[in-house]
Amino acid sequence: xxxxxxxxxxxxLWSAVAGCLAACLVASPTSAAPPEGRFEVQPADTSxxxxxxxxxxxxxxxxxxxxxxxxxxxxxxxxxEGGLYSLTYSVYAVRxxxxxxxxxxxxxxxxxxxxxxxxxxxxxxxxxxxQPGCEGSSETTEYGRxxxxxxxxxxxxxxxxxxxxxxxxxARFPRLRCERGEALESEPRSLRKNVAPRPLFRDDDSIxxxxxxxxxxxxxxxxTAMHPEGSPPxxxxxxxxxxxxxxxxxxHGVYLEGSRGTLLTSLPGAHxxxxxxAPPAPFYGEGVYSEQSGAWTGTLGVRLAGLNLPxxxxxxxxxxxxxxxxxxxxxxxFFQAEPPSFERLGRPGWALR
Amino acid sequence: xxxxxxxxxxxxxxxxxxxxxxxxxxxxxxxxPVKQWIDIDLxxxxxxxxxxxxxxxxxxxxxxxxxxxxxxxxxxxxxxxxDRVKAKLRGLGAISxxxxxxxxxxxxxxxxxxxxxxxLQPGVVRGTIRFVAEREYTQVSVSEAEAAIExxxxxxxxxxxxxxxxxxxxxxxxxxxARGEGVYLLARKYRxxxxxxxxxxxxxETGEAFEAASGRAPLTIYRHVRVxxxxxxxxxxxxxxxxxxxxxxxxxxGALTRTPESVFRWRGDLSVQFPGLDSIPLTGPSFESDYxxxxxxxxxxxxxxx
Numbered sequence: 001x002x003x004x005x006x007x008x009x010x011x012x013l014w015s016a017v018a019g020c021l022a023a024c025l026v027a028s029p030t031s032a033a034p035p036e037g038r039f040e041v042q043p044a045d046t047s048x049x050x051x052x053x054x055x056x057x058x059x060x061x062x063x064x065x066x067x068x069x070x071x072x073x074x075x076x077x078x079x080x081e082g083g084l085y086s087l088t089y090s091v092y093a094v095r096x097x098x099x100x101x102x103x104x105x106x107x108x109x110x111x112x113x114x115x116x117x118x119x120x121x122x123x124x125x126x127x128x129x130x131q132p133g134c135e136g137s138s139e140t141t142e143y144g145r146x147x148x149x150x151x152x153x154x155x156x157x158x159x160x161x162x163x164x165x166x167x168x169x170x171a172r173f174p175r176l177r178c179e180r181g182e183a184l185e186s187e188p189r190s191l192r193k194n195v196a197p198r199p200l201f202r203d204d205d206s207i208x209x210x211x212x213x214x215x216x217x218x219x220x221x222x223x224t225a226m227h228p229e230g231s232p233p234x235x236x237x238x239x240x241x242x243x244x245x246x247x248x249x250x251x252h253g254v255y256l257e258g259s260r261g262t263l264l265t266s267l268p269g270a271h272x273x274x275x276x277x278a279p280p281a282p283f284y285g286e287g288v289y290s291e292q293s294g295a296w297t298g299t300l301g302v303r304l305a306g307l308n309l310p311x312x313x314x315x316x317x318x319x320x321x322x323x324x325x326x327x328x329x330x331x332x333x334f335f336q337a338e339p340p341s342f343e344r345l346g347r348p349g350w351a352l353r
Numbered sequence: 354x355x356x357x358x359x360x361x362x363x364x365x366x367x368x369x370x371x372x373x374x375x376x377x378x379x380x381x382x383x384x385x386p387v388k389q390w391i392d393i394d395l396x397x398x399x400x401x402x403x404x405x406x407x408x409x410x411x412x413x414x415x416x417x418x419x420x421x422x423x424x425x426x427x428x429x430x431x432x433x434x435x436d437r438v439k440a441k442l443r444g445l446g447a448i449s450x451x452x453x454x455x456x457x458x459x460x461x462x463x464x465x466x467x468x469x470x471x472x473l474q475p476g477v478v479r480g481t482i483r484f485v486a487e488r489e490y491t492q493v494s495v496s497e498a499e500a501a502i503e504x505x506x507x508x509x510x511x512x513x514x515x516x517x518x519x520x521x522x523x524x525x526x527x528x529x530x531a532r533g534e535g536v537y538l539l540a541r542k543y544r545x546x547x548x549x550x551x552x553x554x555x556x557x558e559t560g561e562a563f564e565a566a567s568g569r570a571p572l573t574i575y576r577h578v579r580v581x582x583x584x585x586x587x588x589x590x591x592x593x594x595x596x597x598x599x600x601x602x603x604x605x606x607g608a609l610t611r612t613p614e615s616v617f618r619w620r621g622d623l624s625v626q627f628p629g630l631d632s633i634p635l636t637g638p639s640f641e642s643d644y645x646x647x648x649x650x651x652x653x654x655x656x657x658x659x
Contacts, residue, residue, distance in 0.1 A: 208615040227615040232657030234614070264613040267593060322615070324593055325652035326644075 042176040042183035046100050050168040065187035067100040070107040086256035090305040093191040093249045113152035133182030137174040155306030195251025197240025205229050208265045210275050211319040219243035225263040229325045235263035237279045252304045268324045275320050287312045389435050392513035393500040397491035413440045424576045443572040450480035469506030487629030533640040542587045550581030555599040557625040576627045602626040607636045617654040
């Protein structure tokens with residue numbers, strides 16, 4: 001688990017899906033190479049959160065995962081009449097030019113806005129003992145509010161937040177001495193890593209999986225649709241978009257459970273293989289893949305906060321995996337070469353056969 | 354009101370044979386469990402054999418068998434006496450008899466039970482036994498019948514029950530099952546010569562529980578059929594596509610096919626005919642299906658509740 005999750009979790013828990021996302025965001029104990037010996041150090045860190053309410057169905061917050069990064073979060077979860085979940089988010093990450101340790105947050109979101117805030121504690125403090133396997137001072141969470149200037153306009157004025165009103169907290173994580181493997185991983189300091197999409201749905205039991213991605217002008221977009229073995233008609237769909245701006249990283253994403261007709265593929269062994277992807281809103285249209293031509297065509301696109309993004313075209317790399325649950329327990333019927341992108345959404349570990 | 358619930362029947366069967374007496378005893382019926390079984394053998398009409406047994410927890414099971422078909426009608430004996438039985442079979446009859454010993458006590462040996470020998474008191478029951486199965490597929494009405502009271506040495510070493518599973522039936526190479534509400538189909542394919550009568554065995558089961566205001570089913574009926582068949586009736590060369598067309602009492606064909614949605618659909622006109630019942634469909638979207646290859650594994654297609 002990451003240190004900032006104490007705050008992030010409290011904010012994300014207002015929906016089960018968001019909670020699930022948080023579970024995905026947490027990492028295993030530190031992956032950084034621990035020092036030789038029985039112990040390792042969990043470095044001190046600070047994180048902060050300011051809840052800014054709701055706009056256009058999105059829950060909005062300002063989140064500081066550490067003293068170096070400020071993220072404007074907008075997250076919307078819904079459940080369809082059929083009980084299917086969807087989660088949509090947009091995040092904007094920039095550097096904090098203030099000192100979070102002293103309760104100061106100062107950042108510019110380019111043309112989208114800026115914040116200049118100072119934390120005023122209310123006096124309410126909660127402490128938490130170090131996690132099992134670690135020794136040191138208690139973690140403290142201080143509650144209060146932020147005062148100062150906040151102005152943020154989403155792309156195309158999709159959001160407009162001009163007030164810093166809302167519940168706020170700052171959590172301080174002291175330096176801990178931990179048994180080897182017990183220290184928590186620090187929140188990433190890279191802006192890009194803070195907005196990069198992470199897989200929410202399991203794909204290791206999928207028997208039909210389509211992955212399409214592109215990287216153009218620095219923007220990465222990847223969509224995955226998968227049908228888990230034995231599940232009812234429909235497919236789980238994940239979309240991740242990452243784009244760098246000057247001094248800012250922007251991420252958009254969608255996780256949804258698609259109903260019947262979302263992903264149709266040819267059967268295992270059928271060549272040329274084909275697939276049609278037609279997920280529900282916020283997606284529109286459909287994408288069609290043909291193994292014969294290698295083309296990914298159609299009208300498929302997605303509408304996100306202030307963003308209308310086509311998701312087909314010649315610039316996309318496509319994987320299609322159609323597996324037999326008994327014949328190809330560990331592999332696909334066929335699997336094209338992976339795209340040259342390091343930002344795959346943690347996609348399939350299926351062996352090439 | 355009747356509901357068809359295979360699971361209910363199976364659970365009832367388990368409850369009848371496994372649960373502590375206190376777990377199933379009705380208020381006012383608390384009593385120390387006895388260790389005796391009463392077994393009564395009867396001949397039903399139309400070639401059916403009927404066996405009535407009352408277990409130490411005073412559950413009465415009336416079993417009807419003929420060739421590959423069997424049915425169990427389960428209810429409660431309302432008397433606490435070990436030598437008397439009194440039970441109603443809700444619309445199908447009633448049993449009210451007293452046991453009279455006849456002849457010396459025996460201790461027959463049972464294969465597979467080493468030195469554990471039951472105590473068997475032969476005799477007769479006298480009174481009323483009246484049973485008319487659904488649509489009169491069989492019936493019996495007698496005032497006296499041969500019977501025995503048995504004190505078995507263990508649950509598995511009982512003289513009154515002829516249960517001889519064929520261990521070779523566990524050595525299937527592939528199998529398919531479909532489970533609907535109150536009905537279950539199982540088909541197993543074997544290597545040539547592994548089982549008698551064919552290379553495929555088909556089972557169908559259905560259960561019915563009658564609801565009562567007390568919450569306890571006053572009568573549970575469990576029906577079962579098992580038929581061997583030729584290998585050509587079970588076509589599963591391609592695991593994405595399976596077809597079964599078992600012999601009577603089954604009719605029609607069931608097919609499991611993978612759709613472009615990667616969903617395995619179980620469709621067709623396959624049905625089974627149990628004595629005394631209308632034909633029961635064994636396919637449809639409400640069935641959960643499983644297919645297994647012994648050397649590879651299984652997959653299960655769940656029902657779409659959306």
